[in-house]
Amino acid sequence: MNELNFHPALILIAGALLLPLLRGTARSIAVLSAPTLALIALWLLPEGRLWQVQWLDYTLAPLAVDKLSRLFATIFALMALAGGLFALRQESRLEIPAAFLYAGAAIGVVLAGDLVTVFLFWEFMAVGSTLVLWSAATPGAWAASRRYVAVHLAGGVILFAGITGHILATGEVGFDRMQADSVATWLILIGFLINAGAPPLAAWLPDAYPEASWSGTVFLSAFTTKTAVYVLLRGFPGTELLIWIGMFMIFYGIVYALLENDMRRILAYSIVNQVGFMVVGIGIGTEMALNGAAAHAFAHIIYKGLLLMSAGAVLAATGKRKCSELGGLFHSMPLTTICGTIGALAISSFPLTSGFVSKSMVTQAAADGHLQAVWLLLAAASAGVFLHAGIKFPWFVFFQKDSGLRPADPPASMRWAMILFAFLCIALGVWPGPLYALLPYAVDYVPYSAAHVITQLQLLLFSGLAFFVMLDYLKRTPTITLDADWIWRVSGPAMARVFGDALRITRAGLGNDLAAGMRALAEAVVRQRRPGGLLLRSWPTGSMALWVMVMLLAYLLLYYSGNSHA
Amino acid sequence: MKHEHWLDHRDNVKKLWRGFLVLLALTVVAGLVVDLHPHFAIEGWPGFDAAYGFVTCLLMIVGAKALGLFLKRGDAYYAEDQQDE
Numbered sequence: 302m303n304e305l306n307f308h309p310a311l312i313l314i315a316g317a318l319l320l321p322l323l324r325g326t327a328r329s330i331a332v333l334s335a336p337t338l339a340l341i342a343l344w345l346l347p348e349g350r351l352w353q354v355q356w357l358d359y360t361l362a363p364l365a366v367d368k369l370s371r372l373f374a375t376i377f378a379l380m381a382l383a384g385g386l387f388a389l390r391q392e393s394r395l396e397i398p399a400a401f402l403y404a405g406a407a408i409g410v411v412l413a414g415d416l417v418t419v420f421l422f423w424e425f426m427a428v429g430s431t432l433v434l435w436s437a438a439t440p441g442a443w444a445a446s447r448r449y450v451a452v453h454l455a456g457g458v459i460l461f462a463g464i465t466g467h468i469l470a471t472g473e474v475g476f477d478r479m480q481a482d483s484v485a486t487w488l489i490l491i492g493f494l495i496n497a498g499a500p501p502l503a504a505w506l507p508d509a510y511p512e513a514s515w516s517g518t519v520f521l522s523a524f525t526t527k528t529a530v531y532v533l534l535r536g537f538p539g540t541e542l543l544i545w546i547g548m549f550m551i552f553y554g555i556v557y558a559l560l561e562n563d564m565r566r567i568l569a570y571s572i573v574n575q576v577g578f579m580v581v582g583i584g585i586g587t588e589m590a591l592n593g594a595a596a597h598a599f600a601h602i603i604y605k606g607l608l609l610m611s612a613g614a615v616l617a618a619t620g621k622r623k624c625s626e627l628g629g630l631f632h633s634m635p636l637t638t639i640c641g642t643i644g645a646l647a648i649s650s651f652p653l654t655s656g657f658v659s660k661s662m663v664t665q666a667a668a669d670g671h672l673q674a675v676w677l678l679l680a681a682a683s684a685g686v687f688l689h690a691g692i693k694f695p696w697f698v699f700f701q702k703d704s705g706l707r708p709a710d711p712p713a714s715m716r717w718a719m720i721l722f723a724f725l726c727i728a729l730g731v732w733p734g735p736l737y738a739l740l741p742y743a744v745d746y747v748p749y750s751a752a753h754v755i756t757q758l759q760l761l762l763f764s765g766l767a768f769f770v771m772l773d774y775l776k777r778t779p780t781i782t783l784d785a786d787w788i789w790r791v792s793g794p795a796m797a798r799v800f801g802d803a804l805r806i807t808r809a810g811l812g813n814d815l816a817a818g819m820r821a822l823a824e825a826v827v828r829q830r831r832p833g834g835l836l837l838r839s840w841p842t843g844s845m846a847l848w849v850m851v852m853l854l855a856y857l858l859l860y861y862s863g864n865s866h867a
Numbered sequence: 868m869k870h871e872h873w874l875d876h877r878d879n880v881k882k883l884w885r886g887f888l889v890l891l892a893l894t895v896v897a898g899l900v901v902d903l904h905p906h907f908a909i910e911g912w913p914g915f916d917a918a919y920g921f922v923t924c925l926l927m928i929v930g931a932k933a934l935g936l937f938l939k940r941g942d943a944y945y946a947e948d949q950q951d952e
Contacts, residue, residue: 552927555927555931556930559931560934560938631874668906671906673909676906680919680923681923681927684919684923684927685924685927688927703875752903752904755897755898755901755903756898756916759914759920761920762887762894762917763891763917763918763920763921764923766921767921767928768924770925771924771928780939780940780942781939781942782934782940
């Protein structure tokens, strides 16, 4: 702590606390400068454990930097900047401060060198993201936020139990590579996976995120799941189970997104799908796969932010979010259409976009490891991404039948945020060098070979053909699809009602006897608590001394009988 | 709003479709010409990625539809639960 190292997370959180005091231009400048300053501070930091704090018997490291943590902190600060720009005209004055608290906490997690700090910022993230949801100020958002916070607090408790157990068992607080071989490490892994959107609780994500405001969902899409990817990358690389958990997430996301009508819920399911690719990469665990997972998280935050910005622009302009009510918007929103389409091409890993240079590293790692089944499933999944997000989203929102809606492109602040991210999607795809240089391991991979470009184009274009051939089967209907959240929204409350009724009936069946008995007992307690009653009476000192003696004798007896056995 | 976009004309959409089909054919032909240095034997089959992409997408759509038969509900399904919050 000798040199002057500013903690980027604290800069962003300080910005969040300052924002409510500001108005007008000063506020806009603060919104843009807080993430910029955090980014600068981050890049001025050397590598290593920079802050050390003594806490109880442990040495905490609230600020520790290496390549992996710098990569994630960079993209989180960048996301806070672009999201802040996009949200400048948001009427809710709570949202940006909440989002900066949230983003700052996410940066805090990735710069934490010990598990205690990880946990602290982990919980701050839950608070910040819930506040972002609240700032939408709709009944739907309020209801969703209560379910959201319940899942995350439960996840937090599991994580806390795991971390406490781990520290007690090993005496170590450092956040390093772990093996899922004890109850404590399993609990940590489960806590991490809940935030990643892993089964069986993945439904928290598509349930909550689409209820935020037009700009709130942009923030929500970036931090929680990608922080989970980061902690899995650092804590559990090469855990084979993660391959299959990730694979489930990939296909769950595709199938549910194919059935979905709400444009932002389609994109929310596709977050689970994309995080699935990263989790598979972490499960494979080779340097190529881990690089791929990290690079894909970086690229994903940008194109998913872009996709949700374009959806947010549509929502802000039309007030509509269902595909069955949208369509034909390319007529009047050309810029939004182009930016949304660039995001859609990037998520589909089209050549010359960021997805192409990041996701293919995971696929390549599967091939290098001779995991043919994994490789085949990943290839099918890549085709499925184009299907459910790459074509479906832009097609039903911007093209398809003309809905007759003619909203204009959004105001300048929103346009520039979209242009910035659209530029990055293409720039990273055309010029992957800088991203590869940031990855945790040295990159020995050339994405642009003739073979790779051709096979990828075949895969994607023919899945596009499948989309249009099957278009009649994909027509949007005003429906939702039941997910695991049904358990806590419908069946859980129904069971509570049934048991509640049963309890009432049983109580009535027992008749008044018990009730009368309870009443008598209650009255006795009340009576004895009055002045002069048994509990509040003044006792003579003599009787007190007598009771103390009785207690001491009892203690003596117990002591000797205990000892005689020993 | 009588302003018509070039995409609103059926002829242009037809041209786009033709262009798309030509592009599909080109990728398959290019795959035959270029050495794809496959990692797995199955990758060496001519037009493997094209066929695989097409067929797996059909399967995913059919699979999703089948699941939808059981799990689809009207979009007011959760409305009650949102109102009494």
